Amino acid sequence: MKFALDATRLERGYRQLQTRVHPDRFAASTEAERRVAMQWATRANEAYRTLRDPLARARYLLQLKGFDTDEESNTSMPPDFLMQQMEWREAAAQARAERDARGLERLRDDLDEARDAMLDQLERALDTGQYDAGCSLVRKLRFLGKLEEEIEEALEG
Amino acid sequence: MALLQISEPGESPDPHQHRLAVGIDLGTTHSLVATVRSGSAEVIADESQRALLPSVVRYLPDARVEVGYDARAAQAEDPANTIVSVKRFMGRGVADVARYGPLPYRFVDAPGMVAIETRAGVRSPVQVSAEILRVLRERAERALGGELFGAVVTVPAYFDDSQRQATKDAARLAGLNVLRLLNEPTAAAIAYGLDNAAEGTFAVFDLGGGTFDISILKLTRGVFEVLSTHGDSALGGDDFDQAIAANWIARHGLAAGDLRDTRRLLAAAREVKERLTADEQAGLHVTLSYGQKLHLHLSRADFHQMTAALVQKTLVPTRKALRDAKLDARGLDGVVLVGGATRMPHLRDAVEKFFGRPAFKDLDPDQVVALGAAIQANVLAGNRTPGDDWLLLDVIPLSLGLETMGGLTERVIPRNSTIPVARAQEFTTFKDGQAAMAIHVVQGERELVADNRSLARFELRGIPPMVAGAARIQVTFQVDADGLLSVTARENTTGTASSIVVKPSYGLSDDQVASMLKEGFSHAGEDRDARALAEQRVEAESLLSSLRGALERDSDLLDAAQRRGLEEQMRALESARGGTDHRAIKAAIDSLNRASEPFAARRMDRAVAGALKGQRLDEVSK
Numbered sequence: 183m184k185f186a187l188d189a190t191r192l193e194r195g196y197r198q199l200q201t202r203v204h205p206d207r208f209a210a211s212t213e214a215e216r217r218v219a220m221q222w223a224t225r226a227n228e229a230y231r232t233l234r235d236p237l238a239r240a241r242y243l244l245q246l247k248g249f250d251t252d253e254e255s256n257t258s259m260p261p262d263f264l265m266q267q268m269e270w271r272e273a274a275a276q277a278r279a280e281r282d283a284r285g286l287e288r289l290r291d292d293l294d295e296a297r298d299a300m301l302d303q304l305e306r307a308l309d310t311g312q313y314d315a316g317c318s319l320v321r322k323l324r325f326l327g328k329l330e331e332e333i334e335e336a337l338e339g
Numbered sequence: 340m341a342l343l344q345i346s347e348p349g350e351s352p353d354p355h356q357h358r359l360a361v362g363i364d365l366g367t368t369h370s371l372v373a374t375v376r377s378g379s380a381e382v383i384a385d386e387s388q389r390a391l392l393p394s395v396v397r398y399l400p401d402a403r404v405e406v407g408y409d410a411r412a413a414q415a416e417d418p419a420n421t422i423v424s425v426k427r428f429m430g431r432g433v434a435d436v437a438r439y440g441p442l443p444y445r446f447v448d449a450p451g452m453v454a455i456e457t458r459a460g461v462r463s464p465v466q467v468s469a470e471i472l473r474v475l476r477e478r479a480e481r482a483l484g485g486e487l488f489g490a491v492v493t494v495p496a497y498f499d500d501s502q503r504q505a506t507k508d509a510a511r512l513a514g515l516n517v518l519r520l521l522n523e524p525t526a527a528a529i530a531y532g533l534d535n536a537a538e539g540t541f542a543v544f545d546l547g548g549g550t551f552d553i554s555i556l557k558l559t560r561g562v563f564e565v566l567s568t569h570g571d572s573a574l575g576g577d578d579f580d581q582a583i584a585a586n587w588i589a590r591h592g593l594a595a596g597d598l599r600d601t602r603r604l605l606a607a608a609r610e611v612k613e614r615l616t617a618d619e620q621a622g623l624h625v626t627l628s629y630g631q632k633l634h635l636h637l638s639r640a641d642f643h644q645m646t647a648a649l650v651q652k653t654l655v656p657t658r659k660a661l662r663d664a665k666l667d668a669r670g671l672d673g674v675v676l677v678g679g680a681t682r683m684p685h686l687r688d689a690v691e692k693f694f695g696r697p698a699f700k701d702l703d704p705d706q707v708v709a710l711g712a713a714i715q716a717n718v719l720a721g722n723r724t725p726g727d728d729w730l731l732l733d734v735i736p737l738s739l740g741l742e743t744m745g746g747l748t749e750r751v752i753p754r755n756s757t758i759p760v761a762r763a764q765e766f767t768t769f770k771d772g773q774a775a776m777a778i779h780v781v782q783g784e785r786e787l788v789a790d791n792r793s794l795a796r797f798e799l800r801g802i803p804p805m806v807a808g809a810a811r812i813q814v815t816f817q818v819d820a821d822g823l824l825s826v827t828a829r830e831n832t833t834g835t836a837s838s839i840v841v842k843p844s845y846g847l848s849d850d851q852v853a854s855m856l857k858e859g860f861s862h863a864g865e866d867r868d869a870r871a872l873a874e875q876r877v878e879a880e881s882l883l884s885s886l887r888g889a890l891e892r893d894s895d896l897l898d899a900a901q902r903r904g905l906e907e908q909m910r911a912l913e914s915a916r917g918g919t920d921h922r923a924i925k926a927a928i929d930s931l932n933r934a935s936e937p938f939a940a941r942r943m944d945r946a947v948a949g950a951l952k953g954q955r956l957d958e959v960s961k
Contacts, residue, residue, distance in 0.1 A: 197562050201730050202946045205759065205820040209489075209518045209719035210358070212885045213932045214939040220819055222943055224759045231757070338658055 185243055185308035187233065196230040236301050237327070240308060240320050249313045251320045263322055266296075270329060278336045290333050297326050358488035360518065360720035361479045362526070362712025365468060365492055365506065367426040367548030367575055368679070370394050371706060372475040373713035374483060375722070380530065380710040383482045391705060392478075394548075396470045397421040398459035406474045415606060418443035418598040420457045424577055425471075427549045428453055428464040429509075430501030438573065440581060443598035452505065465509045472513035489518040491716035493708050495550040496522035497570030497656075497736045499782050500794050500824050507821065518719040520821040523547070524554035525565055525733055526711030527677040531702055532558050533714060533729070539672030540566070542660075544690055544698070545708075546653060546680040549575035553657045555664040555671075561729035567663035567755045568736050569656035574649070576612075576680030582646050583608035587635050593627070600627050607635055615639045616682050643685040650689045657693065663755050674698040679705050732757050735822050741814060742779035742788045744769075751816045754784065758822055763815040765831075772804045776812055780826055799828045868921065875924040879916040882928055883909060886935060889942060896941040908934045 201207075203222035208215045232238045241251050259267065270289065277285035300323055307315040361383070364371045369391040373382045382390040389408075397410035398420045405413070414421040422444070428436055433448045445456040454461045472492075480487060492510050494503055503520055510517045524543035531537065537558050545552040552570040556563055584604040587593070593600070607625050614621035615637065622636030661668055674690065676698045681687060691698055702710070715731065717723075734757055740750040741764065752762045768776065776799045783791030802810055811831040818824050886909060894902060908931045915927040 197730070199947065200732065201562075201728075203943060204730055204732075206519070206715075206719060206731060210721035210881075210885075212882050212889075212935060212939065214936040215885070215889075215942070217936070218939045218943045220759050220817075222947065223820070224761045224817070227757045227760055334662055338662070 183243065183246070185236075185240060186305050187239075189234070192230070192233055196226060199226045236304065237320060237323055240304055240316060243308055244313055244316055244320070247313050249317055251317045253321055253324050256321065259322065259325075260318075267325060274329065274333055274336070283337060286333050286337050290330060290337075293326055293330050293333070297323065297330075300326070357722055358720040359479075359483045359485050360489050360491075360713075360716035360722065361475075361483075361487060362491045362521075362709050362714070362716045363472065363475055363493065363510075363515075364523070364526075364709035364712060365426065365472065365494075365509075366394055366708075367424045367550060367577065368394055369548075369705070370471050370475060371709035372479050373706070373709040374479065375713050375717040380713045380717075382706050382709055383479050385478060392471065392474060394425065394471050395421060395423050396425065396467045398457040398462070400458060402459065404459070404470050406470050415599050415602040418602045419445060420459075421602075422455060422457070422462070422467045423602075424549050425464050425467040427573065427577075428455075429468065430499070430503075430505040431464075435573075441601060443601055452501070465505050465512060468506070468509035469512035472510055472515060476513055476515055487515065488720050489516040489716065491519045491521050491526075491712040491719065492517055493521050493523045493526050493712050494822075495545075495547070495570060495572055496524050496552040496554050496565075496568040497550065497572045498822075499572070499737055499792055500739075500822070501792065502572065503822055507823070517821075518716055520823070521712050521715055522552070522554065522565070522568065522733055522822075523550075523708045524552045524568065524677060525556070525563065525731065526709075526715065527675060527702075527707045528554070528556050528558070528563055528711065529714050529731065530707045530711035531675050531699065532563060537673070540664075540666065540670070541673045541675060542657070542671055542694065543675045543677055544653075544657070544681065545570075545677040546686065547575050547678040548680065549573070549577050551575060551653055551656065553653075553660045555660050555666060562732065563729065564732045565734045565757075566666070567660045568734055569660035569663070570736065571652070571656055574652060576678070578649055579612055579646050579680065579683070580605050580608040582649065583612060583637060583642065586637075586641075586645055587633075591633060591635075597628055603627065604635075611635065611637050612642065612683070615642050616684060639684075647685070650686050653686070654689065654693055668693055669695045671696075675707075676700050677704050677707055733820075733822070734758060735760070735818055737782045738784055739780070739782050739794075739816055739818070739824060740791070741766075742781060746788045748781055748783070748786060748788050748791055751814070752818065756818075758818050759820050761815060761817040763813050766812045766814060767808050768802065768805065768810045768812075769807055771807050773807070773810070774802050774804065775800045776802060776828075778814060778826070778828055780816075780824070794824065795826065797826075797828075799830070802830050803832075805832070871921040872919060872924070875921045875928070876916055879912055879924050879928055882931060883912060883916075886931070889938070893938075893942050893945065896945065897938060901938070905931075905934060905938065 200223060203219055203226060205216060205219045205223055208219040232242050244251055270293065273289050274286070277289060300319055304316060304319045304323070307319060361372050361374045371382055371390055371392065373380055384390050385392070392407045393411040395407065395410040395414060397405040397413050397417060399405055410421055411423070414423055427439060430452055432451070433446055433453050436442065436446060436453055447454040447456050447461050449463065452463060452465070454463045455467070476487060490510065492506060492515070494506050498506070507517055507520060524545045527543050527545060528541065540555065540557050543554045543556065550570065550572050551574040552568065554568040555566045557566055587604060587608070603625055607623055610623060611621040619639050620636070622634060625633050625635055627633065671694060674694045674696060676687065676690065681704050687698065734755045735752065736754060738750050738754045739752045740748045743749045749764065751764050752760055766776070777796065778799060779788065779796045780794045781788055781791040782794055785791050799812060802812070809832065813829055813831050815827045816824060817827070897905065912924070912927040912931050915924045918924070
């Protein structure tokens with residue numbers, strides 16, 4: 183099973199499946215059938231949610247391979263990423279303090295770019311069996327996601 | 340001659356059997372009922388050809404209950420017994436309704452949900468809403484000439500679990516079989532999308548009398564997928580009336596507090612607001628209780644100025660919905676305006692400016708929700724025709740979670756998850772030998788439990804004695820296709836797992852609903868047992884005919900013994916159905932339902948296998 187996937191085909195497959203199992207197709211059926219439909223539709227949603235999001239998909243794949251991304255407890259990062267992380271944090275704090283929306287947007291674009299690059303690395307790592315590297319990338323991406331969320335909130339507030 | 344009957348799962352086996360189904364928009368200021376007749380959705384009007392039913396319920400001195408225009412006309416003379424905008428009280432507590440400002444009701448702090456003291460006694464908002472729904476059910480049954488098979492009832496997308504549950508209870512109380520609770524903006528999207536064969540990403544901006552919803556939907560090849568939804572379940576056209584009334588009170592130095600005058604002013608404000616949609620100026624004469632005559636007047640410019648903050652308030656959830664959908668306001672393919680309050684010119688302008696495009700408004704904003712609900716009801720009832728091959732994927736509006744140590748919320752299911760959805764979380768004990776664990780279910784986005792809505796509290800007992808941290812308690816949240824939650828907890832380390840299922844009971848307990856039902860029937864002079872018997876017989880017949888159809892198509896999924904077992908249970912139900920004991924029929928139905936579950940599961944596996952042929956995960960991999 184590979185990490186890279188065709189998003190359009192995934193979406194099509196998900197929709198085809200929901201077309202068969204969704205409780206709306208069984209609203210006039212027996213209670214037993216309604217219950218089974220709900221269970222199936224629930225599983226289809228869970229599968230789609232996991233596969234559609236690269237980070238969730240990576241975690242799932244790693245878990246299948248017996249690797250724990252260990253995001254809660256393992257906060258150690260390579261020194262260069264730590265430096266980069268601090269720079270971004272400082273830039274975000276400064277832009278927020280100065281209410282510099284343009285600065286925040288620039289930072290968000292930088293983070294987007296960094297994330298895309300990391301996702302490419304993640305795809306290469308996972309599809310060539312480098313699972314430890316994959317775990318480390320998942321942790322980095324999680325950090326990026328959190329920072330991006332904070333920036334979005336600052337932009338709205 | 341048809342040798343084989345091939346039909347899609349869920350489709351009615353008999354194509355000629357048309358089931359009567361309606362869509363109901365239970366609105367804050369008015370409600371509607373619609374149905375699909377000869378292929379197109381239409382609103383069912385009353386005898387005077389009026390489509391709208393004012394959502395106003397009056398309890399009269401002679402024990403009658405009046406719903407609609409007459410009740411609305413009486414609101415100023417009998418404010419305490421005339422319940423207006425009851426939707427704002429559904430699933431809400433005393434503290435919630437206090438935030439709405441001065442209201443002419445005597446609220447009673449009932450457990451869970453407020454109640455209102457009227458001359459007919461204490462009435463729950465659920466009972467008041469049921470009166471409105473009953474009038475609509477009767478209107479539909481008269482027009483369609485038969486008993487309804489079921490109804491889709493709409494709720495604001497931003498309604499939380501307690502508000503949804505309260506709505507479903509009200510429908511049950513009104514004698515409706517609820518096929519689905521449907522989110523209002525989604526209903527509007529169905530009516531709009533199917534009408535225009537639209538494709539792309541759309542925002543549905545729905546400002547009703549008392550609630551505001553914004554939903555972002557993706558429409559592709561017959562699938563309506565809600566990407567995100569946000570809103571404010573205490574913001575609507577009513578707030579604009581309040582702003583006008585408050586302005587008049589200040590300007591004319593009126594003493595606030597008289598219930599009748601409050602109602603008169605609000606009714607006048609509403610009329611002036613509606614006239615300002617077309618006119619630059621509006622005014623009218625009002626006589627207050629002590630004979631004081633006033634000329635109340637307002638210009639459009641002043642109205643727009645005094646309510647500019649309310650308009651801005653709608654854009655906050657709109658931004659959040661776009662963010663959750665990861666979209667830009669200018670990147671959408673269209674904006675649909677729903678709800679009478681979107682007729683206000685300054686609101687329209689603000690929305691169009693925000694999205695950078697003119698909004699679609701070719702469908703009547705008052706009717707579009709009921710029309711969409713009717714289309715969905717028709718499909719759910721099994722009256723599906725080949726052209727109706729579309730699917731709806733909706734989301735929950737607010738995160739669901741649990742209270743953890745220190746009064747913090749642990750999120751279990753994030754907002755905007757596609758439903759149905761289930762998620763399990765594991766917890767452990769923090770004391771040696773801890774035998775019970777308190778579980779507190781909350782809904783909302785805030786960190787602190789106290790800032791979120793409490794849905795249910797229950798205790799998992801009988802945890803076997805273990806050292807702290809050894810127990811593994813799994814709490815599972817399941818949200819069904821109506822957006823309603825049930826919670827299960829079990830202890831996983833020992834084989835003797837104790838399990839409990841909780842329906843959050845912020846609304847009404849099943850017992851309360853049962854006793855209200857009883858009260859309703861005795862009031863109407865109906866024989867409760869006769870009604871229950873009739874209902875169970877219909878239910879039994881529908882179960883038997885579904886199973887017969889299923890056996891005809893898929894009997895090869897069962898071996899001879901399994902088939903015999905099932906047929907035996909079916910015969911048992913048939914004979915119970917011939918009797919007059921509704922409890923015995925119910926028991927036979929339950930037992931047959933349980934017995935048929937493995938068969939249902941296998942039939943579903945077969946349907947899925949068909950859908951997934953050649954769709955293994957390996958193959959979607961690049």
